[in-house]
Amino acid sequence: DAKTTQPPSMDCAEGRAANLPCNHSTISGNEYVYWYRQIHSQGPQYIIHGLKNNETNEMASLIITEDRKSSTLILPHATLRDTAVYYCIVRATDSWGKLQFGAGTQVVVTP
Amino acid sequence: EAGVTQSPTHLIKTSGHQATLRCSPISGHTSVYWYQQALGLGLQFLLWYDEGEERNRGNFPPRFSGRQFPNYSSELNVNALELEDSALYLCASSLVGTAGYSNQPQHFGDGTRLSIL
Numbered sequence: 056d057a058k059t060t061q062p063p064s065m066d067c068a069e070g071r072a073a074n075l076p077c078n079h080s081t082i083s084g085n086e087y088v089y090w091y092r093q094i095h096s097q098g099p100q101y102i103i104h105g106l107k108n109n110e111t112n113e114m115a116s117l118i119i120t121e122d123r124k125s126s127t128l129i130l131p132h133a134t135l136r137d138t139a140v141y142y143c144i145v146r147a148t149d150s151w152g153k154l155q156f157g158a159g160t161q162v163v164v165t166p
Numbered sequence: 167e168a169g170v171t172q173s174p175t176h177l178i179k180t181s182g183h184q185a186t187l188r189c190s191p192i193s194g195h196t197s198v199y200w201y202q203q204a205l206g207l208g209l210q211f212l213l214w215y216d217e218g219e220e221r222n223r224g225n226f227p228p229r230f231s232g233r234q235f236p237n238y239s240s241e242l243n244v245n246a247l248e249l250e251d252s253a254l255y256l257c258a259s260s261l262v263g264t265a266g267y268s269n270q271p272q273h274f275g276d277g278t279r280l281s282i283l
Contacts, residue, residue, distance in 0.1 A: 087269050098170075098256050098274035099209070106269075148269050151222040152199055152214030154258075 059143045064161045067137075073130040075160055077143030080124045086147045088119060089154070090128045092139040092162075099142065099156075102128065133164045167192065170275035172257050178281045179247050187242040187278045191259030197221075198240040199260070199272055200232060204253035212255075215240055216262055244280070252282045 060078040067073040079088065089104040103110055103117045105126075110117045116129040130137055142159040171190045179185050191198050200212040211224040215234035223230075229245040238259075244251055258272035 089271060091274075096276075098258075098276045101271045101273055104269070104271055146269075152197065152216075153211040153222065153224065154199075154201075154209075154272060155211070156209040158208060 059145055059157055061141075061143050061157065061160045063158065064163070067130075067133045067162060067164050069135060069164050069166050070132055073133040073137065073162060073164070075128040075130075075141050075143075075162065076125065077128070078125045079143070079145045082123050082145050083147070085149070086145045088117065088126050089144040089146055090115070090117065091142045091144065091156075092137075093142070093159070094136075094139045100139075102141075135164050135166065138162060138164045170257055170259050170273055172255075172275040172278050174278060175276075176279045176281070178283060181247050181249055181282050183247050185244045185247060185251075185280055187244075187255050187257075187280070189240045189242070189257030189259075189275060191238050191240070191257075192273055195259035195261055195273075196238055197260045197262040197268075198234055198238065199258040200240070200242050201256040201258065201274075202226075202253045203256060203277070204250070209256065213242070247282050249282050252280060254279050 087104050087106050090102040091099040093099045105117045119126045140159040140161050173188045197216040199214050201209045203209045214222040218234045232242040234240045254277040256277045258274040260272045261270045262268045
């Protein structure tokens with residue numbers, strides 16, 4: 056699976072949009088981009104995933120560049136409960152079950 | 167809809183002994199995955215079970231084993247416990263397509279924290 060690069064930390068003001076970048080320059084055609092987050096002492100929470108089109112759900116939006124080498128997770132109105140480590144994962148459909156987690160981005164939402 | 171449930175929440179064992187961790191997947195999910203999250207090492211893939219069969223395992227010694235039951239629940243067994251096995255053990259479940267090929271997201275429980283004395 057392709058490796059991803061994320062900034063180690065980000066701050067965001069409560070009520071503002073949080074834009075989390077992820078680089079995956081070696082992504083191949085059958086690899087999806089997944090986003091998870093992990094709040095302290097809890098299991099990772101699935102947020103969203105996509106292949107090449109932009110995706111939106113009740114939690115967030117995922118913007119994937121046309122060349123698929125990078126993506127951005129957008130939390131439209133950050134709240135204090137969005138403080139967490141956010142993981143960007145690239146995974147092929149034939150990965151045989153394995154999700155490869157990196158270090159992620161520690162996002163702190165401040166009042 | 168109930169999420170993935172794991173038991174126990176905390177488990178304290180003595181080195182050399184054995185630990186059993188349990189996981190109930192989301193209703194309708196046939197695949198169960200196990201991960202280890204040790205302090206400072208991040209989440210590491212351990213095992214994948216689907217339809218009662220072990221489909222893949224990560225880079226862990228054979229003393230880490232498990233099984234999946236006909237109701238798709240699963241248990242993880244760790245034998246000959248070592249101090250380095252102290253970690254949060256996470257279970258996830260998903261729908262799955264043809265064996266090995268799937269883009270279905272995995273949904274995680276909140277884990278069992280295993281402490282080895």
